[in-house]
Amino acid sequence: MPVRTATATWNGPFQGGTGQMTAGSGSFNLSFSAGTRFGEDPGTNPEELIGAAHAGCFSMALALALGQAGYQPNRIETTARVRIEQVEGGFRITRIELDTQGDVPGIDEQTFRQFAEQAKNGCPVSQALRGVDEVVLSARLAG
Numbered sequence: 001m002p003v004r005t006a007t008a009t010w011n012g013p014f015q016g017g018t019g020q021m022t023a024g025s026g027s028f029n030l031s032f033s034a035g036t037r038f039g040e041d042p043g044t045n046p047e048e049l050i051g052a053a054h055a056g057c058f059s060m061a062l063a064l065a066l067g068q069a070g071y072q073p074n075r076i077e078t079t080a081r082v083r084i085e086q087v088e089g090g091f092r093i094t095r096i097e098l099d100t101q102g103d104v105p106g107i108d109e110q111t112f113r114q115f116a117e118q119a120k121n122g123c124p125v126s127q128a129l130r131g132v133d134e135v136v137l138s139a140r141l142a143g
Contacts, residue, residue: 004024004025005023005024006021006022006023006024007021007022007024008020008021008022009022014034015034016034017033017034018031018032018033019031019032019033020032021044021046021049030043030044030049031043031044032044032045032046037084038084047082047084047093048082050080050082050093050096050129051080051081051082051096052080053125054080054082054096054098054123054125054126054129055078055079055080055098056078056125057123057124057125057126058078058080058098058100058119058120058123058125058126059076059077059078059100060123061119061122061123061124062076062078062100062102062115062116062119063076065115065118065119065122066102066104066107066115069115071104071105071106071107071115072104072105073102073103073104074103074104074105075102075103075142076100076101076102076103076104077100077101077102078098078099078100078101079098079099079100080096080097080098080099081095081096081097081099082095082096083095083096083097092133093129093132094132094133094134095132095133095134095135095136096129096132096134096135096136097135097136097137097138098120098135098136098137098138099138100116100137100138100139100140101139101140101141101142102116102139102140102141102142103141103142104141107141109140109141112139112140112141113139113140116137116139117137117139120135120137
């Protein structure tokens with residue numbers, strides 16, 4: 001299996017400094033700062049990228065599980081909301097909310113939710129994020 005890489009470079013002090021996050025594949029080179037992470041400045045932040053990775057991994061895991069069970073999804077769309085909060089001793093990701101909607105012919109809502117719960121627990125990014133206090137899932141079929 002391939003090993004994936006990314007690089008982050010930070011320049012300057014925390015306040016007023018800036019950084020770049022770059023994918024080893026060259027597919028992105030993104031700016032970040034304290035203002036993009038803890039404020040509303042334009043740019044990205046590590047939590048946004050964790051959310052994208054989690055949503056992508058979860059969606060793929062759900063599609064795989066559904067396909068293995070004989071359901072062929074037309075579309076799975078997942079949004080991840082990653083909450084970072086100040087806690088004693090620093091900052092911590094305390095909650096991730098996965099909100100997924102699927103267009104899956106021939107499946108009922110309850111069965112879809114069961115597959116979604118399995119994907120939430122089983123996808124590699126979910127497993128890597130086991131230290132997050134709370135990962136909440138909302139799953140529904142497109143209607």
